[in-house]
Amino acid sequence: MQIFDNILTDRGSKYAVSGGPVASRAEAQDFIKQLCKQKKFAKATHNTWAVLLGDTPLKNDDGExxxxxxxxxxxxxExxxxxxxxxxxxYGGKHLGGDRFRHxxxxxxxxxxxxxG
Structure with a gap:
């Protein structure tokens, strides 16, 4: 698991990005579970994710x-x-509108x- 923390801030909102290899839906769910064992990530407003498992796309917006x-x-x-x-x-208290997609x-x-790797 690689984590890049505090890579971007805008109007109080802060962003991080993480990732790593997974081979199944269960491993993807386990990855999220492991990430959220870190208190900081468990308290995040959104943990949005996606993975391509062969030809099978999986994604979760987590409210975003x-x-x-x-x-x-x-x-x-890629x-x-x-x-x-x-x-x-x-979330930093101010709505970002369409800027959130750019972020x-x-x-x-x-x-x-x-x-x-």
């Missing part, structure tokens, strides 16, 4: 409507399979450019 699809599309463009990416947001893209891009 549309975010899982953004992650999924970026995984498809051709990265069996690797989950989670974008975490701590999800930036977080995923940061992960893809900086991950090892």
């Amino acid at each position: 409507s549309g975010s899982g699809m953004i992650i999924l599309r970026m995984l498809e463009r 051709g990265l399979q069996n690797h989950i990416i989670v974008v975490t947001r701590w 999800v893209q930036e977080a995923v891009r940061h992960y893809l450019e900086n991950r090892t």
Whole structure:
């Protein structure tokens, strides 16, 4: 599991991105469970994620409507399979509107450019 914390802030909201290899839906769910064992991530407003398991796409918006699809599309463009990416947001008190989608893209891009393995 790789975690890039505090990669982006906007109007009080803070973002992190994490990811790692998974081979099944159960492993993806276990990845989220392990991430949320860290108190900071358990208290996050949203932990949105996506993974391509072969030809099977899985995603979860965790209340941040549309975010899982953004992650999924970026995984498809990258051709990265069996690797989950989670974008975490701590809500800062002000709505971000459409900017939140740009922030999800930036977080995923940061992960893809900086991950090892």
